[in-house]
Amino acid sequence: MTNDTQFDAIVVGSGITGGWAAKELTEAGLTVLMVERGRNIEHQTGYATELKAPWEMPFRGQGDAALYAWEYPVQMLNRHFNEFTEGHFVNDAEQPYQKAPGKDFDWFRSYQLGGRSLTWGRQCYRWSDYDFGANKRDGFGADWPIRYADLAPWYDKVEDFVGVSGAAEGLPQLPDGRFLPAMELNCVEQAVRERIRAKYPDRVMTIGRTANLTEARPEQGRAHCQYRSICARGCSYGAYFSTQSATLPAAKKTGRLKVVTDAQVHKVDYDAKTGRVTGVRWIDTRTGEHKVAYARMVFLNAGAFNSVHLMLNSASEAMPRGLANSSGVLGTHIVDHANTMAAMAVMPGFEGRTSFGNRPTGIVIPRFRNLDRLDGDGFTRGYSFQGGALQGTWTRGKRMGGIGKDYKDALHQIGPWTMVLVVFADSMPRASNRLMLSRRTDPRGVRQLEIAFEHGKEEMAALADAHREATAMLTAAGGHVIMGFDRPGHGGTSIHEMGGARMGWDPKTSVLNRMSQAHDIPNLFVTDGAQMSSSACQNPSLTYMALTARACAAAVSMLKEGVI
């Protein structure tokens, strides 16, 4: 590299999609600068709490609730946030955002090298044409300018590299991928699968498709999963897919990647004369210094809302409403799966059986509503369940009366089997669910993001149906349902926030074209969750990765052809 401020491409963000962009672009021969707002975390040596036992932690793994109440009031609501993982989540006090009056949104964030690829749920699902065709079918949102056939080869490519374990089921609504051997269902889940199938021939329960290796990848320096299920601490075995374990080493190997951390990008520069972006500006968060770098093209991979935030903050005289926002839809139509625990049941009849090891994935019951027939009551899209069967441990004692030796002896026994079904429902794209710039600034002087989001009546109808169906299925499977909900948590709860710079056919009603490229600016690509035109009900990360790889290939060809 001859110049440390001039690159072929700049990638903003180092999470799931930033890692993919850096890998694909460097492997295609480009010089790339990857800019990450958070701190550096080295693979393996940087996972400070990975091997700690609870008794080696000041608050026994529970964390300092006082500290959390002041500095992590949002992040502490995340199920994976605890004393072992707190260093992999933002400090809310240092990274403020605003919520529109009367509306809640719990925004779970990880600002660090690797971003949320270190803390993600690792579930990997292909979307189908039920999903890419959804907006056209019911008229919510703008029609996706792509269909499954456009993405299928890119799903193949990313799955081959990521390593996704799962079982092929031949379902049109959840296409099979290129899977590593599946992790087995436990004894209760196997029985529930068969009993559901017997009563509901169109419903399948299968193992969660997860980015945890069931076979080692020596060529990537990654070992097979150790069945610890403490992934969010960081995995020095490299057994789950993250930027650190997989894409970053590949990009570094090319010798064409430069990484800068602690660098909060606050503006993308736009040259009105050429109609191109020219580079990005950032604040070194350790020194407060302002810095700049230049490139022939820019990829935004900051995370859905952060990429939109950056585009809004990059307004200029030529683009007063925000970067690439001639349509005026930038920031609108954000979505996040409506999510709740639909049912929990005690599962009798398996008393003499147990398992060994902590499987890092659960089960999934793919969508069965509104497929070829519109059979949803008050909703036109889908939902699916994730969850699993488990046996209790000592924490059940918190709900049990008793003290003394008998109580202690009861608690060292392996607890009864229970099964949980958590629902994720499609979130309808609405113009009123949107991101805006707040008048308030963050501690570094950058205007904050304001989030206005609420679930609507379609999501409520889907969750009510899901609660009924989850209860019916677990009951049919021999369970005694003891609790369940039909109302979603706050927006953000499912950590699948998407949209804001949606793809579409028409530059007047969308921000990006079918190659994740800005309609207004040919050398600007947005390939994280911001590009999504709808939510489906599947976990989105695999689709972001496939879209990123696809956009990188297109960008490289355009660059070589001199189009950008």
Added chain:
Amino acid sequence: MSESRSGWNRRDFTAGAALLAMALGIPAAGVKFTDPGGEDLPSDRQRNLIADVSDLVIPPSDTPGAKDVGVGDFVVLALAHGLSGTRTPMAAGMVTAALEPFRRRDGSLRHLPWLEHMLDRAAGGDFLRHDRAERTRLLAALDAEAFAQGALPSPWTAIKGLILTGYYTSEAGGSQELRYELVPGKWEWDIPLVPGMRAFSSDWTAVDFG
């Protein structure tokens, strides 16, 4: 974002935290506050009482009991830092006449003084003066009342929960009384559960959802 969801402010809290940490010998790294002094330092008697009560809940058997592994001091620390929602203001309907004297300005409960009062009252004087069998009987009665069907929410459930947390996250509780396996290395999906087989403290999903 600067507002605490618990309604509890930093000034109320910092009173006592650092001094408490020193008194309990907690590693300083765990406690970052610098304004000692205040109303939440437990008396020596309260500290002895919670150590004793924890041991009545989890007594020694073929493995150590709660007192052997310092669970009382964990509970003191946990209450001072509001673990398990113990610094959350009580809901208006929950504040009975019996709880009112132990309510903080922020609406949360002083759990240790409440427990001390309840046990001394039940004992007709100094709870700790009685023999172990009688102390067990008195505590069992308090426990039975709190866990009775239809009972009003009792602060005892939170205290008992923290005693369990303190014990089963200690080395003896986590790895002798229960099994602790950080690196299982394999997934055996269906094996026989033989009588006497102990649960895992390292089954993190079970800890969360079980």
